[in-house]
Amino acid sequence: MSDTVEIKQRLCLTEDGKRVVPEDDPEARWLWAIPGQRVSRKEAERLGALEHASKANEDDVEDDGEPQGEDNDESFEPPNRRRGRPAGSKNRTPDENK
Numbered sequence: 001m002s003d004t005v006e007i008k009q010r011l012c013l014t015e016d017g018k019r020v021v022p023e024d025d026p027e028a029r030w031l032w033a034i035p036g037q038r039v040s041r042k043e044a045e046r047l048g049a050l051e052h053a054s055k056a057n058e059d060d061v062e063d064d065g066e067p068q069g070e071d072n073d074e075s076f077e078p079p080n081r082r083r084g085r086p087a088g089s090k091n092r093t094p095d096e097n098k
Contacts, residue, residue, distance in 0.1 A: 003040060004038040004041060005039060005049070006036065006038050007033040007035060007044075008035055008052075009022060009035055010023040010033070010035065011032050011033045011052060012028035013030045014028070014029060015029050019048045020032050020033070020048055021052075022052060032047070
């Protein structure tokens with residue numbers, strides 16, 4: 001058993017600081033953890049973060065058993081970006097552009 005757990009969703013502390021709730025919960029006050037962040041298992045158990053982690057894992061799975069999201073999208077193409085030097089008509093200082 002690992003001493004840390006990975007958080008799957010944004011979790012916030014309540015006003016009293018004794019438990020964590022999802023970010024969209026009306027009781028959420030301060031951001032506690034973000035997705036991908038590793039926190040100690042002891043702290044996560046104390047604040048109830050593991051309950052939310054199991055719910056997040058259930059929400060990530062579709063009816064056919066495959067996870068949702070862009071990870072399974074095979075048609076994804078990176079944006080077409082043009083890189084290189086600026087156009088020749090642009091000078092280095094504004095005075096030279098006049």
